[in-house]
Amino acid sequence: MLTSRRLLSVLMAAQAPSALLFRRALTRPEHAQSECLSRVLRATRDTVQTNRLSGFSRVRTAREFQDAVPMSTPDTVHADIESLKSGVPSVLTREPVARFEPSGGSSGASKYIPVTRGLLDEFHRALAPMLFDLLSSRPALREGPSYWSISPIGRKQGRTAGGIPVGSVEDSAYFPSFLQPVLARVFAVPGTVAHLPDVETCRYVTLWFLVACEELALLSVWNPSFLTLLMDALERHGERLAEDLERGVCRPPVDPHPDPLPEGEGIGTVLSRMRFGPRPERAAVLREVLRSGLQARLLWPRLALLSMWTDAQAAHSVEPACRRFQGIEVQGKGLLATEGVVSLPLFGAPAPVLAVRSHFFEFLDPEHPDARPRLAHELEQGRTYSVLLSTSGGLLRYQLGDLVRVEGFHHATPCLRFLGRADSVCDLVGEKLAATRVSTVLDATLPTVLGRRPPFAMVAPEWNPQAPPAYRLFLETDLPDVHLEEAARAIERALCEGYHYRYARELGQLGPVSALRVTEGARHYEARCIALGQRAGDIKPTDLHRQAGWSAWFSQQGAMRP
Template identity: 70%
Template sequence: MIPSALPLEGLRAVLAPSALRFHRALRNPEAAQAVCLERVLRSVRGSQQAERIAGFRHLRSTRDFQDAVPWVTPDALVPDLERIAAGASRVLTRESVLRFELSGGSSGASKRVPVTRGLLDEFQRALSPMLFEILHRRPSVRMGPSYWSISPLARKQERTAGGIPVGSADDSAYFSRTLRPLLSRIFAVPGDVGALPDVESCRYVTLWHLVACEDLTLISVWNPSFLSLLMAALERHGDRLAEDLRRGVCRPPTSGAGQDDAALRQVMSRMCFSPRPERASRLRDLLRSGGSARELWPRLSLLSMWTDAQAAHALPAACQRFPDVEVQGKGLLATEGVVTVPLFDAPAPVLAVRSHFYEFIDPEQPTLRPRLAHELEQGRTYGVLLTTSGGLLRYRLGDLVRVEGFRQATPCLRFVGRADAVCDLVGEKLSATRVGAVLDAILPEHFGGARPRFAMLAPEWAPTPSYVLFLETQAPLARLSAAAEAVERAFCEGHHYRYARELGQLGAVRAVRVVEGVRHYESRCVALGQRAGDIKPVDLHRLPGWSDHFSGAAA
């Protein structure tokens, strides 16, 4: 047996009982969800949050819970999170907060999410069946190491004023202590890479370890564009990487800032690099031939990444570098909790029915009582409310999911977009779902049957409030202008947008050509406080300032 397969066989055995309990729970989601709600209520009992809810100690049924506890949004939790960060205890739950994780922050800076032992146990109830599914159903993955992009790149470890850590210590932080030693033996890239001070050095060191790993079997990232950017860095730094592999050193590009360079040297001192002349030669051959990255890893058998909503537009660019490698779409996993996990034979990722307590809002009738997991209807779209042992009660996640079918009696849910992504400069109320539908319908008509590699709409305040359509394409400017005019006509079908245009409050959509749109989009998102490892592509970005950013990047 290949040495790498030994810990993976052991890992599969450890995961099997949790996977069995998960599959049994799929038969009766109502009963499984009742257990989840009872567990959460126990964790919250005795906290400051419980004291604010009238009759909390008497809550027994799901209906009692829905009647007594209002929905909350991230902003509503800020005062409680500030008290926790300052050192207060028993604020949202009785349990201590182990650390804060930072949410993805799709349109700006990230928000802190408190992590407790109970919340980690709930993550484990979803992640263990997911990982078992891969190892059990795809035996080839058990024959070598894997690359899991879990941690954010270039994370900076911090502590709050009350001494609570911010961010995970390593890539296995969401798994149990039992599993971490096994996982550390199958990760192709050490967790320390995420502590490097800037994105480019993180990518370079990641690539050193990946190229050195000739028996890589699995690549798991969140966004397909993340994988495309990683492979673009391989092309950009290929010659330097080959020389470093030959010599057994690693010289990531530096920012030139003294503080960052010192941090880089400190992190690098914890890693070992040995000469890999055969891999250096293989990389040079690939660079000369212009072949696909797939040739570096002949045993690579599975790519795991987002495939739904906006991520679908970035999927072809990532997959073309890895021909004939199977792609598995990820489920819906937020920093706050897990919603769905992927199963190979299911019509869509399956509700993580043993993890948290879920409710589902009908967007067309939001005042009605939210439905429960066993009440969902096939073909319908819902917004997600999340209740977790981390202290989030009826937390509006902002994600929309569509029921694609059922695995036994449990719904299979496909992520279709964000419910709260609405831009409103002067009353036009332009939603991300509307923008995505318009771009999907119009852009292929103007650009040879496909959307440009990068396409994003964003607002600008000057010289007059309006929207700019940023496109990465070599098409003539006349075609860009025609596309912008078609998008404008489609938006004007909406009452609020058309009225704002008629009043002269809003200017017409205009198109701007960009170069390396994905890379420059990522650089600004990082500057805004997001994490490179989980930056999401968007059809509509609600923050202005992108014209200046792209023009500066081009300069």
């Protein structure tokens, strides 16, 4: 316990200089952003991409940058990324690529984001003040270890054709190397867990270490449903876990995979590198907590904070995630993408604060898409914008596709609430169905028809060779089928208020909405997203998923239930 306190004090002190610089930058966002742009220009000058741009070497100001560099998307940088993957140097940035991070979109398609030393430094310019604010504003967090969710990498880790590593095994990889040993010692769960090849095994082993850690002070996850699924697994495997804690062993309740990982490691090999000593006192506590209703406060009396997404569609998953964590403070996360960090949470700010020292930002006004994008110091409170990002990793004027609303200002820097994806539009036959519209319809319709919004509700397209394509509503509810049918009809009526959707229905190009009952929706949703190429920690809840095939998936998972 004393060791954790000392290490966390060292960690906080190490973040203090960066936190101080960030605090000063909050009062002068225009100046901070000018420095970011200069750093990006230095990192990308004399590269393949900027040599294609006439006059780039003469760019100095934000306006000159906007005039000289076109906006980019995953599609427009795809060829350059492929060149980098094959080992071609100096394509996007002058620095070598340290690794690629796969980033799965809502459709399941994976992008590969190049990570350089300069990009990691920009991440740390946001993570350091965030971590300092956590530890200084909430002293209780310095009293014990923390859990930061780890996504199992499994078979996705490897190398590109050019020999560049793909994926990192721990979130601490975004911090400077000298801090990583300190972080490893204050994490309640060893980073080795990330080498396990499947989510269920990872979850069980994670729970072993979490339950063993009586002094746990912080739980940090991404998707709130990640926490719900973790606690569901604790309830499902609680007695087995108690036996393992008592005996000092760890027996994940899944069959070991016969195929080795790319590095030649199986589950047994990974587990052999971890320590599982007997913890009979924690086994007894777990059994008592399971009998009394599985409240986290009884398992972890010093748990002081939950950190998770709380905005956009993740908001629907917060309340279920918190049912077993009554009385524990929740802090919403900022907007952090694989490509870069947009905002970070600070206690006392009205919303996550723009990471003004990290990257160079521009903001498109969706109501005036042809207007020159605004800069950070030009944003207006209450307005909604789409984020453009330029980084030392080589992405220039890159459209993240994320919508944010300005909730206010911290000193002079805008505070941004994440609203959702600007590009989440499903267009099977011209209906142009946006995720924001589906979210509005579900929020207005489901509580009226079903009495409340179910723990899992999602709309997705379905293709039928014998009939027009249509959308299906997937609901987790115990209500009779008649209520599901009524919900589908109500949602159909609401969607028909949209011109393009109604026109597609009138032409017969699109079938009506139907409903399908699902069980353990969040768990099976996560499993398919992983099968589509996403990491567990990257998976976001969604009201509209653009990928088809969910009916077959949920039906198959239901048939497999014991």
